Amino acid sequence: MHNNKAVRQSGDGADDKRDTGSPLFSVTQRDIAIPTPDGFPLAGTLFEGDGRKPLVLISSATAVPRGLYAAFAKASVEAGARAALVYDYRGTGGSVRPKGWEKRIGMKDWALRDLPAAAAALDAIAPGHEMVGVGQSYGGQALGLCGISGRFKRYGMVATMSGYLGDLNDRWAGPRMMLVGVPLSYLFTDMPRWMGLGEPIPASVFRDWARWCRHRHYFFGDPSFAETARYRNVRTPILAFGLTDDIWGTPKAVAALMRRYENAPVEERWISPEDAGGQQIGHLGFFRSRFADVLWPQFIGWLLDATPVTLGERRKP
Structure with a gap:
């Protein structure tokens, strides 16, 4: 079902840069399969x-539904992106199991199958057009696993880290x-919302995640996960934002993951609540609309134009 909906009207539609904060382009949105x-x-x-x-x-x-990223996606298109796509990994949000589906859903499927499929759907909008990526937490880990890192001109990460429990x-x-x-994961098909993870995720995914989080090297220590070797093939420029008030994405945890992108240029920057007008950000706060004016503009500028970023404090990965 493709219900097109205009969400914002532009001014004159000129492809220029202005500092007024007003959108340059109108945006339409539609849900897709x-x-x-x-x-x-x-x-x-x-x-x-x-654009x-x-x-x-x-x-x-x-465990975060695509709706959290909708406002950021819209802002990117208002700033001149040709299109932006948000999606739910299999077994989460709107991506429910098809009737009769009996295959196991693994956490690595999100990176090996779902991210490439979403990239292909986005590419179909403008075949061969330059593409950039944004990943929060697992969405940044997935770049090194997906096998299509070369499709991205740049990749921005927020709160992306190793999940090893000892680093949190x-x-x-x-x-x-x-x-x-x-x-609990052996009692339910999907982890219940009341457990506090966020939105329900497949219990099989949770068990994968828990197994990796116990290991000092996270999923790199899983001998059955051969695709982790793809990390060394990534050469896409990476901008990685850490949040100083994130109890999970600590400097140690972020550094442990960024070191794995050994052949990619990585710029690691740390944002504090002071950079956000005194508001707490935490692990999942960056993409909330209240930060649209203070945190998003430089990130979008880097994604779309490779504009250097001064937000936060730069740290050597």
Whole structure:
């Protein structure tokens, strides 16, 4: 079902740069079904405009629905992106299991199958057009696994880190995951919302995640996950934002993941609440609309035009 809806009107539509804060381009949005090679349809929302700047693919954090990123996607298209796509990984949000689906859903499927399928759907809007990527938490980890990193001109990451429990600043994360979450995962098909993870995710995905989080090297320590070797093939420029008030994406956890992008140019910048007008940001706050005026403009400028970023403090990965 393609219900086109105009969400913002532009001014004169000129392809120039202004500092007024007003959108340069009008935007339409529609929900789309994204096919995958193994037949699991994904739910996506596509934002389109008349700009000529890159396509923007946004890949979410674990247990976070695509709706969180809709305002950022729209802002990117208003700034001149040709189109932006947000989508739900299989088994989450609007990407529900097809009737009769019996295959196991693994966390690595999100990176190996779903991200490439979403990129293909976005590419179909303007075949061969320059594409950039955005990934929050798992969505940034997925770049190194997906096998199509070369399709992205640039890739921006927010709160992307190794999930090893020992690197987090949350003393209860381990007990919650191992003593409560894992036993519950054998009782439910999907992890219940009341467990506090966020939106429901497949219990099989949760068990994968928990297994990796126990290991000092996260999923790089999983001998059955051969695709982690793809990390060394990534040469896409990366801008990685850390948040100083993120108890999960600590400097140690972020550095542990960024080191794996050994052949890619990585710029790591740390944003504090002071950079956000004194408001707390945390692990999932960056893409909330209240930060649209203070955190998003430089990020969008880097994504669409490779404009240097001064937001936050730069740290050597």
